[in-house]
Structures are given as structure tokens and as C-alpha cells.
Ligand SMILES: Nc1ncnc2c1ncn2[C@@H]1O[C@H](COP(=O)(O)OP(=O)(O)O)[C@@H](O)[C@H]1O
């Protein structure tokens with residue numbers, strides 16, 4: 001029996017009852033559509049994630065101060081450790097796998113330009129290496145230089161969101177804006193990065209020299225300086241930073257007498273670049289060793305700092321999206337299973353309805369295996385049609401979601417192949433029993449069937 | 451050697467503890483080119499015998515030689531192959547595929563019996579058969595648009611399309627009026643005379659049986675008379 005002829009018969013049988021065929025395949029259509037939409041959206045999410053991670057720099061390492069524990073017990077009044085410029089210098093000196101380091105200090109607050117004000121998502125103080133480490137580039141103007149940092153110049157870079165919201169689109173380079181009533185001159189505009197993987201707008205940012213932020217603005221480096229805060233509890237930790245505000249001179253050469261020099265000033269975090277992604281683990285090891293030494297930690301003490309790499313971030317987010325996708329895929333497969341039962345049901349009805357036809361085909365010389373093949377192909381073709389419809393529907397759905405809700409999606413050829421495979425499989429599995437029943441009918445009984 | 455040779459064929463149906471002997475030892479030869487009418491009252495076992503002759507059913511005893519081969523012990527698939535190559539069927543209720551054109555109905559068996567043929571060749575063979583039964587102008591009609599007699603002619607064309615040696619027809623005129631019956635019998639006579647196709651037809655009507663060359667009468671599962679009308 002020719003394959004093509006079986007296919008033709010199957011299509012004919014299906015076309016004899018198009019409405020029923022369509023309703024039968026609905027379960028398959030929905031199941032496959034769900035699989036396709038999920039895979040395409042999942043794919044899109046993964047690609048965006050990879051893009052984001054590349055944007056943030058796959059070779060970057062972040063260091064935050066951690067909790068001080070002595071001999072395994074959290075220390076009493078002030079539990080926070082400090083990260084200072086000393087650490088920065090020690091890392092640069094003691095870690096061959098580190099290319100550059102930038103301190104990061106964060107402040108919050110409104111920025112004002114003319115009659116406009118705006119609360120940016122982040123205002124950070126960094127050094128001249130930050131741009132490269134964090135993968136930023138300058139759209140217009142100039143970056144922060146080493147001189148800006150050592151002098152504590154009141155200059156800043158702004159992201160495109162700031163340009164839009166605060167400057168209403170006009171070129172801000174050379175203009176002055178105020179942060180906490182301190183005037184900063186805008187020297188450059190950052191190239192747009194878009195949202196990060198947590199959906200936060202990375203362009204809603206102001207970047208200034210960390211020394212300026214640290215000394216001129218309130219709330220910077222708000223992690224407490226334990227050695228100097230003898231009376232205050234942790235709840236007043238933020239106020240300790242007021243110690244430096246306004247009057248602290250920057251580097252020891254020009255420091256005044258009664259303030260701790262800036263190299264003891266704590267920062268919120270460090271951002272560190274390894275030469276490439278592969279050397280990140282080695283760099284982490286070296287940084288850990290150096291920091292334990294500068295922090296004078298005994299071997300039995302835990303680290304009083306936390307190190308996070310981009311790789312860990314990406315792993316976390318990948319596993320998150322994968323968990324969700326897998327969960328939804330399970331739902332989709334349940335739908336496919338239910339769809340398969342529907343197929344089986346309708347094929348059983350079809351076999352009963354066509355008992356006489358089966359008898360006739362057997363009488364003119366069809367073997368049981370021919371009948372089996374015919375009904376199996378029919379059920380596979382039904383499922384395949386449902387699958388193709390589902391692929392179109394699912395793709396339409398993911399495109400619609402991309403257009404309407406800005407969800408990233410990308411065509412997944414794996415998913416299409418999988419969908420086709422699954423449809424055929426469902427048709428085969430759930431069509432087998434009805435086909436087998438048809439094949440073992442007795443021709444005389446079948447011909448006599450009313 | 452006869453085309454068909456039955457030796458003490460028996461068929462007994464078993465229902466639980468009950469056993470119902472329907473054929474009680476049929477011995478009979480049918481030569482090539484014969485046209486045989488199988489008659490008898492309802493329930494005398496005509497259809498049962500016909501199903502055995504047509505390789506649709508197996509006897510519970512005896513030997514059945516068809517074209518020099520013992521058939522009664524063959525497996526289902528082997529019997530399917532015999533039906534496929536040597537036998538054509540015509541049924542009382544026509545048994546055409548609904549919503550399928552006359553031509554498609556006629557070539558349906560070729561899908562199993564002559565799968566090596568091209569689609570075009572099959573259609574040509576189907577057309578030729580429909581022309582032979584006088585339905586050249588009804589090829590694209592579906593069964594619902596054909597009269598009973600026309601439907602039975604399509605069924606005859608279908609039975610002949612794989613050029614069988616023998617055609618079995620179980621009450622082929624049972625659902626037809628006299629005029630249509632005559633037409634069907636005329637076609638049977640013609641293919642029997644012209645093509646030498648052996649024909650066995652079952653009927654309980656004597657005037658239908660008269661159109662055959664030989665009449666075999668069954669009574670209670672046994673042959674009660676066997677008359678040759680003409681050669
Ligand atoms: N599958 C079967 N099971 C039990 N009895 C059957 C079966 N088929 C036929 N019979 C019985 O066999 C007898 C002969 O039936 P059949 O050959 O159809 O007679 P006819 O065609 O001459 O009218 C009837 O009594 C019928 O009830």
C-alpha cells in the first residue's frame with residue numbers, strides 16, 4: 001500500500017467532517033500553542049538576560065561589606081564591616097587577576113534643574129575606571145577623569161532617562177543640576193542601556209566622582225564605621241556618615257587634622273573587573289584572600305564581606321525563568337494529554353461509525369495491518385493539523401505579547417520541531433488503540449454492522 | 451482441476467454450551483466459467499457457505515481448495531491476500547463508501563491489490579469498469595445521488611476492477627425492483643460470458659436463480675439438489 005495513498009485517504013476522511021475534526025483537535029491546538037508561546041517567550045527572556053549580563057559585564061565582580069563575626073558569634077553593637085579605599089588599593093596591588101576596581105557609593109534624593117525636579121533610580125559615586133568596568137559608554141561630552149576623582153570635582157554624567165525627564169530632551173552637557181542642593185556640572189551623557197534583567201531602568205542614573213558624593217552629599221557610604229561609632233546603635237548607623245559631610249578633605253596630602261582621611265572612609269560596595277569571564281573565579285579567590293588580610297580576619301572567622309559575580313546573577317535568573325517555564329510546560333503537556341484523550345475518543349467513534357467501511361476494505365483484500373495503518377495515519381494527521389494550527393496560534397500569541405506588553409520573545413525552532421514531534425507522538429499513542437480495535441474487527445461482523 | 455472444490459465442509463457455531471451446526475458436510479465442485487446460483491430458504495446456510503467460499507470465514511471442518519490451494523487453514527492475512535487477488539464481492543446492500551465518488555469507490559480495492567500502479571492508471575481502470583456497467587456518465591456522482599441499481603452497478607465495477615477469477619454476490623438483487631434486477635443479472639451474464647469470470651450468486655428468488663447456468667439448492671445446511679440448466 002502506497003504511503004501517499006494512505007495519506008490521501010486519511011485527508012479525505014478528515015475532510016468529510018471538518019467541524020468535528022477541528023473540535024477534536026482543539027485540545028492539541030491549545031496544548032501546542034501554549035508550548036510554542038512559552039518556549040518563544042522563555043527564549044526571548046533568556047536572550048534578553050544574556051544581553052543584560054553582557055551589558056553589565058560578564059567579567060564583573062561586586063563586593064559588599066558583610067557582618068562581622070568573631071569566633072562564629074555575631075559581634076554586639078555594630079555588626080557591619082567596612083570596605084574602604086585601603087581595600088581598593090590592596091586589591092589592586094595584591095590581585096593579579098584583577099584589572100581595575102571602582103568604589104561605589106549610593107545616595108538617594110531629588111535632582112533639580114531649573115524648575116524641574118526628578119528622583120533618579122540611582123545616584124552613584126564611582127572612580128574613573130567605573131565606566132569601563134560596568135560597560136558604560138559616553139554618548140556626548142566626556143567621562144569622569146582621575147582628576148575629577150582626586151579633586152572631588154562637582155561634575156556628573158547623566159543617563160538618557162535623566163535627559164528626557166529633567167532636561168526635557170535638551171542637551172544637558174555644560175548645564176548645572178543640583179543634588180541635595182549641591183551644584184553639579186553635567187559633563188557627559190551616557191549611552192542608553194535600557195532596562196536590566198530585573199526590569200529596572202539603567203538609564204535613570206546619575207554618575208559622579210565618588211569622592212565628591214562621599215564628602216558633599218548626605219547618606220553616602222551609609223554603612224557604619226564601627227571604630228568611630230562607639231555609642232550609637234546600628235539604627236543610627238546612617239548618621240555616622242554625617243561625620244564627613246561637607247568638610248572632609250580628600251586625600252591625606254591635603255587633609256585637615258581632626259578628621260579621618262578619606263582612605264578610611266567606607267564605601268557602599270566595590271565593582272571589580274577581571275580580564276575575562278574565565279578568570280572571574282580566580283579573581284574572586286584572590287580578592288577574598290586580600291580582603292581577609294586587610295580586615296585582619298583570623299582563619300576561624302567568617303568573611304566580613306560578600307562577593308557576588310555576574311555569573312551567579314545569571315545563574316539565579318536563568319534558573320528562575322527555567323523553573324517558571326518548566327512549570328507552565330507541565331500545564332501545556334497536561335493539555336496535550338487531555339487533547340490526546342479527545343483524539344482517542346473521536347477515533348473510537350469514527351471506527352464504530354465506519355465499521356461497515358472497515359469490513360468492506362477487508363473484504364476487498366485489506367489486511368489488518370493496512371486498516372491499522374489507515375486509522376493511525378488518520379489520527380496522526382489530525383494531530384499534526386492541530387499541531388500546525390497550534391504552532392501558528394502560539395507564535396501569534398507570543399508576537400502579540402511582544403507587541404502589546406513588550407515581552408521579549410524569539411522564534412524557537414526547537415520548539416517548532418518539538419511541537420511537530422509531540423503532535424505526531426500524541427496521534428500515534430492515542431490513535432493506536434482505536435486503530436488496533438479497527439484492525440482486529442471480523443470482516444463478516446463488520447459487514448453486517450448496522 | 452476445478453476452480454473450487456469443497457470436501458465435506460462443515461460450519462458449527464458455538465454459543466456457550468449450545469452448538470449450532472449450520473453447514474453439515476458440503477461437497478461440491480465449481481468449474482472455471484460457471485455461473486452458479488445458490489438458493490434455499492432463509493436460514494438454510496447460504497450466506498454462511500458464501501462467506502467460507504469468499505475466504506471471509508473459516509469452516510470448522512472439511513477442506514476447501516481454491517485454484518489448487520487448500521484455503522481453510524490459512525491465516526487472516528493469507529486469506530486477505532487470496533481475496534485481494536482472486537475474489538470480487540457484491541453485497542445486497544451495495545456497501546459503497548458514502549461521500550465518495552463512483553470512480554473513487556471503484557478504484558478503492560486497487561489501493562490494496564495494485565498499489566504499484568500510478569494514480570492515473572488506476573483511474574483509467576476504474577473508468578473502464580464503470581463504462582462496462584454503463585455508468586460512464588456517472589463517474590463523479592456520489593452514492594447518495596445514484597439509484598439502487600446504479601449503486602449496485604458501481605459495486606459490480608468495484609468487484610471486477612482487480613480482475614478476479616471469481617465473483618461472489620450475496621443476494622445482489624435483494625434490495626432492487628424487478629427491472630433493476632434484470633439489468634444487474636444481464637451484467638453478470640455478460641461478464642460471465644465475455645470475460646469468463648466465474649460467478650456464484652446467492653438468491654432465494656427462483657426467477658433470479660434461473661438466469662444462472664447451474665442451481666444448487668441448500669436445505670438445513672446440506673445440498674438438496676444440484677441442477678445444471680445450461681453449459
Ligand atoms: N455468527 C453466527 N453465530 C451464530 N449463528 C449464526 C451466525 N451466523 C449465522 N448463524 C445462523 O446460521 C444459520 C444460517 O444463516 P445464513 O447462512 O445467514 O442463512 P441464509 O443466508 O441462507 O439465510 C441461521 O440460523 C443463523 O441464525
Ligand SMILES: [Mg+2]
Pocket residue numbers: 496497498
Ligand atoms: Mg443470507
